[in-house]
Amino acid sequence: MDYKIKPKPWILRRFTMPFQWVTFYPNIYMPEGQTLNNALLEHELCHMRQQLKTGKWLYMLKYLFSKKFQYKMEIEAIAVEIFHTAPNLRQHLIQEYALLLISSAYSHCAPSYETALNDLNIAFENIK
Numbered sequence: 001m002d003y004k005i006k007p008k009p010w011i012l013r014r015f016t017m018p019f020q021w022v023t024f025y026p027n028i029y030m031p032e033g034q035t036l037n038n039a040l041l042e043h044e045l046c047h048m049r050q051q052l053k054t055g056k057w058l059y060m061l062k063y064l065f066s067k068k069f070q071y072k073m074e075i076e077a078i079a080v081e082i083f084h085t086a087p088n089l090r091q092h093l094i095q096e097y098a099l100l101l102i103s104s105a106y107s108h109c110a111p112s113y114e115t116a117l118n119d120l121n122i123a124f125e126n127i128k
């Protein structure tokens with residue numbers, strides 16, 4: 001899949017957390033001072049496949065206005081990232097993301113921490 005890595009423009013810096021990556025096909029917007037590791041790249045490429053499947057503009061609207069859609073897309077992409085993460089670091093990453101998914105960083109899109117933990121573990125088991 002063709003993609004370009006670009007610095008996060010001001011509009012994205014304004015509306016996202018400083019550490020957050022943003023993918024909008026065919027661009028991956030990189031936060032200042034961060035480096036892209038392979039697992040994270042796979043996460044972002046998963047969002048690109050989701051965008052190509054849904055249509056990138058419809059995807060963006062649904063992502064912004066439907067917590068349920070955002071949650072579903074993130075669970076899928078995070079599961080891919082976990083798959084590409086060293087096994088000894090996976091549970092920590094799952095817990096970290098479960099916390100992020102109930103936070104404002106992800107629009108509080110997860111119903112609860114426990115649900116996010118459970119859904120991430122199930123999604124990961126399903127792609128193993």
Ligand SMILES: [Zn+2]
Pocket residue numbers: 043047073074077078
């Ligand atoms: Zn994501």
